[in-house]
Each structure stands twice: as C-alpha cells, then as structure tokens.
Amino acid sequence: MKLENNVYKIQDTTVKELAEKFGTPLYVYDAEVIKEHLDRFRQGFNSVDLKVKYACKALTNMSVMKYLLKQGTGLDTVSLSEIQMGLTVGYQPSDIVFTPNCVDFSEIEEAVELGVKINIENLSNLEKFGKKYGGAVPLCIRLNPQIAAQSNTDKVDWWHKQSKFGISLDQIETVKALESKYDMHIDGIHIHSSSVIMSPEIFINGAKAVFDIAMQFEKLDFIDFGGGIKVDVGDGNEVIDVVELGKQLDVEFTAFCEKYGRRLQLWFEPGRFLVGNAGSLITTCVVRKRNGGSEFVGVDSGFNQLIRPMMYGAYHEIVNASNPNGAKEKYTVVGNICEIDNFAVDRMLPETKEGDLIVLKSAGAYGYSMASNYNSRFRPVEVFVVDGQAHLVRKRDNYEDLVRNQILIDV
Template identity: 50%
Template sequence: MFSIQNFTVESLAQQFGTPLYVYDGNKIEAQISTMREAFAGTNLKIKYACKALTNINIMKLMRKNGVDIDVVSIQEAHLAILAGYEPNQIQYTPSGVAFSEVQEAVTMGLRMNLDSLPLLEKFGQTYGNTFPICLRINPHIMEGGTLKISTGHKDSKFGISIEQANEIYDIVQKYDLQVVGLHQHTGSDFKNAHVIIEAAEKLFGLAFQYFPNLEFIDLGSGFKVAYREDDHVTDMEKLGKGVVKVFNDFCQQYGKDVQLWFEPGKFLVSECGYLLTSATVVKHNPARNFVGVDSGLNHLIRPMMYDAYHEILNGSNPDGTEKEKYDIVGYICETDTLGKDRDLPVVHEGDIIVIKNAGAYGFSMASNYNSRFRPAEVMIYNGNAQLIRKRETMEDILKNQVVVEV
C-alpha cells in the first residue's frame, strides 16, 4: 500500500475523507536545502512564490525556514502577514492591477516590483523617490514548458521590454526613483539551465549602464521538477555553479555585494503534494477502460489547462502484478481526463487513486465548478498528520449568495 511518510493513503482517506490534498512538509524543507546548497557562495535570498500554494500553514513553514515571500495580489499579501511575515519580507509583483491596489501595497509597506512603463510613470508622479522599487524586466527569452507558462518572451504581457531601457531610465531620472532591484522571470519548466544565466547577463548589462545602486537582482525561477519517471529536471548543482560564478563576477565588477534572489513556487511545493481520490466506478467500454474518481478539473485543472502530466498510482494496490490500461476521469460534467492510457494494477471500486506532484497549482487553482466542494488539506510534518483546511460544505457554497424575490 502506498504511504506518505509513515501514513498509508488508505489510513489518511479513512481519517480525513476524499478527495484530499496531502502535503509532505519535510519534502518542502528538503527542497529549500537543495536550493541553498546549489547557490552557496552567494548572498542568497529565497522568496516563495506563494501563488503556487497559499495555505497559511505552508506559508508559516516557509517563514520558519527563513524563506521570504513573493505575492501577486494584495490578498496574498494579507495572507502572508497573517502567516507572520513582516511587510519588508514581502515582494509584491502585480500584473495589470488597478492603481488603487498598488497604493494599498505601498500603505502596507510591501516591497514594490513594477512591471510596466505606465505604472512606473504613475508611481513616480504619486510617490517620487519616497519608496524603493524593483523593476520587472522582460528579457525577450523564449523558454518554458509551454507557451502558457512561458513569461519572458517578446510577446508576453509580463514585464517591461528590455528594448525600452532608455524609456525606463528617462522615467527614473524624471522622478529620481530609487531603483534597488531588477527582476525577470522567463517562465516555468525551462529545460535549458543556461537561460537563467542568459537572463542574468541581460540584467547585469542594465545594472552597469543605468542602475548603480542596486541591492538585489531577482532571477525568478521556473526550475523543472520531475512529473514522470526519467523526466528531464533542472540540474540544480550544475545551474548553481554556473550562476554563482557569473553572479560573483558581476558583483566584483559592480563594486558591491548584491543579493541574489530567486522566487520558486513549483520547485518548493510541487513534489510535496498528493491528491487522494476514491475510485467511484470502474467502467469497461469496448474502446477503453475508465476509472471514475471523486474529483476532477475542479480540483486539479492542470491536465486540462496545460496538458500537464501527473503520475497516477493505485494507492491501494501499488505493487499488483496484474495490470490494465485505464483513463482516469473525473466526476465533472465536462471532459476532465486526469490521466490517459495509464497502466495500473487492477483497480476496484473504492481503491484510493493517488495523483502525484499536486502541491503546486492544485488547490490554489481549484474551484466550485458544478457546485462541488473544494477538498480538505492535510500537512504531514515531522511524523504528524494535521488537518490544515476543512472540506467545504453547502454553507460555503451559499455563503455569499443573496436570495431575492423572483
């Protein structure tokens, strides 16, 4: 029977029900250690990109391990503060938000990361050089698992084009803005480690030419994790050696010790997460076999949205020698295939079907589609399994609805 730490998936399902998100907190700590080892020799700061998984207990675990935080909305910032972060530990990286949200972020004392010329202009008009800022630069590098998760190419909505460097500098000079950081993010699941070094060198060029007072350079993230056996992953040791060398060379030429920032999300939490589901029906059709489970795209949208592959196990019988090929499908009134043509030990109704790599962009992208409840969440940490989010109920579905006479 498949286990997470020392807990069998059937015991977890019996105690907490299904569908159920389970997170291995010690795996998160191991990923943090891997990053620190890879980039040892630099003044490293890790910022958790919390949009990947915003449960407040996961954020508290990050803080416990000395990891700061990157948020993309004011609501995430409020969650981070509730998790114990100080405002200066929170980097706010909005994309196309109303200026009122930017103003709230300033009032809260967050670190500001500005991603467009109009926003830079408006910020300068409103605040002058009162607050330090970071600039999100689009380095024009096409990289990432798919176009949907590639964010640093020329046609992306994200960041200020590197070709607009002169315009950036004009606005900075006009308002005497305090630029203390440069940021880029090429996208998730990049396959070639050299892209980080290529992006870094573009930011170094801007620093030398325009920005003499930087405190940090933020190289984003996008490190590839394994979604299947023998999958390509980012070689963190190799990447670290390359980045440490070029970054230290930059600091020496720049004349000061600049912090190196990364903001991983998926790398820290993807592999810690499991979505436990129950097989509700095993359906043998002439063309193919289906295993229906008590979950679907409302709980894990990545397979439908990104054609993402997640390894799927029969957690009740992981080592069975008699196998069949199945499509694992959800209970949503929509085509919601979670896994296609999977060879699994024979599945019976009631078996626990385990979907791996569900820690990143699983619950955080979940919805109430078909008026289904979102799952409970459990964290296993140092041998203890604790409920960290209750399963929703009809009260949650109805909570903000206003019944009127019709």
C-alpha cells in the same frame, strides 16, 4: 509519498489511514519534501547573498506558508490578499515582495501602505509611481529580457518577447527617463526564470544579459531571477539541475558584483519547485466502466479540484495505493465533472476496482490554489504532515460555504 513494503506512506502515515481519517478527495502535503527541495535549491550557492522568496500563488495554505517562514524564506505575492496572509502568519513586510500583473494602481498604493517591496511591470504604473512617490519609496522593476528559450508551449511562455509580463527591453530608455524625471529609487531588477529553460548554460547566458542591463542602474540592492523552475514529476522530461545552476550562477553573480562595485543580494522566487512534489491528491475510485473500447477509472474528484491536466496537459503520476503491485492494465482516469474531465488517458496502472484509493502525485502546486466550486461541488480537505503528525489545515467545503455570499431575491 513513498512505497514501503507494498504500502504507500506520507512520512509514517499510510494513504489508507489518511483516507479513513479525513475522507476523500483529500490534498495532503509533506513538510519533509518541502524542506528537501528548499535545501536542494540552496545547495549550489556558497558565496552569494541568496534570498529565497516563496511564490505562494502555488499554494496559499497559511500553515504551509508559516512552515516556510520557519525555514527562513521570504514571500513572493501577486495580490493584496496574499500579502495579508503573509503578514498574518508572521512575515515581516520587508520580507514580502509584491509583483502584480496588470493591476489598477490603487493595489500598488495599498501595498506601499503595508510596507512591502514593490515590483512594477509596466510603464503606466511606473510613471504613476514616480509621480506619487518620487524617490521616497524604493521599487523594483520587472523586465522582459526577450531571451529565447529551448522550448515553448502556447500557454506557458514567460521569457518570450510576446509575453504580457514585464517591461520590454525596447522600453528601457523610457524607464531610465522616468527614473530621472521623478528621481525614482530603483533598487532591484526582476526577471522571471522559465520552466522551459532546461540547462544551466542557457540560464547563465540569459543571466549575463540581465547583468548587462543591471549595469545601467546605479542604486541596485538586488537582482531577482523570479521563479518558474520545474521539478521532476516522473514524466521523463528534462529538468534543470538546480545544484549545478547554483554553482555556476554563484560564480557569475559574484563576478558581476565585483564589476558593479558592491555586493548585491540574489533573489529567487520558487513556488512549484518547493511544494509541487510535496503534495498528493488522494481520491477514491467510485466507478469502473468500459465505453467505446476504453477502460475508465472514475474518481471522486475532477478538474474543479486539479485543473492542470485539462488546462495544460500536465502530467501527474498516478498510483493505485490499494493495489500497488497488481497486474498493469490501460485505463483512462476521469473525474466527476459534467464535461470531458481527464486526469490521464490510456495510463498503465495496476488493476483497479471500485473502492481503490487512487493518488495523483506532484499535486502540491496549482492544485488547491486553482480549485473551484464548478458543478457546485465542494473543495476538498487539506492536510499537512509535519514531524510525522497529520494536521487538518483546511476543512472541506460544505453547503453553507457554497451559498454564503448569494442573496436570494423574490422574483
């Protein structure tokens, strides 16, 4: 979203025009921004065989998935439904990787039948896989390399050794024993890059540790560094320079391949990096009130539609699209859920009145995909702007959607 001549636009369409046409609350995604981020992600890699797999859990709108297919990405999935959506929009099974977490083995069996790449993250399912398929079906293993990060939070901590994700390094001998016992074909090593690693140098040190692990496996075709890389959301916090990371990792991975004895593919699974800044949640200020010394801006949305601020304390830049240059005042922006429902506390915004359009930026990832019908409220419209045209890509919920699967019994 850009500000031109005091008017906020998404490509050539103004926020006001979008709100008038589709109503609020409204999620809108900008295809140009998605492509810009994808191009930037690829920019630093020149010599390696890079494969980008879009982590669609960030945003599973099928029109967005289809757009990314046309941009040449594969797909990272975490559920059978995501696999089915990927196949529906045209991804080939060979372009889809399935990386579930703590699932029943039956889901893995179904994914094998669908022909996608399997990524296993625990010893229990690894042994079951070996017993059933032996070496007939290649698989990837997801490791937890226990690499210390620069900073951690209590809820977001992927590389830490106490994380639930991946097979711990102290179990690597068991992995090797199972590989030998069942003659398994392990053709990939996967770890999850972390949003708490901010410098290419720290990342490269971790990558070198993964390369040492990879040397223990003789049949690899790829190494997958997963996703989780942050984007700049305007909060002033440090983010990793992905172009510089690409340049450094390009050299290190090429050297590793020479040592390994053949050229492998390098996989990444960006989700939020590709779609996060491409999405905006357009809302309307419906209530202005003062209470307890605080000035509140109440909008027609809530954490049922964008949970990240309440769940993670996530920062989303907020703009008043109706009065972008008004005098700044301090507001607490709140939603309409019947609980504490803050989008921002004590945020400086232009003077805001009822009826103003309030936009929460960087809402493309884990916005709609984590939305719910809490308080029996409807999930919003989704719109995708491609080549200057705004397309409705998901209707707003209605009452029939809300009660469709309920069965009213005579009690």
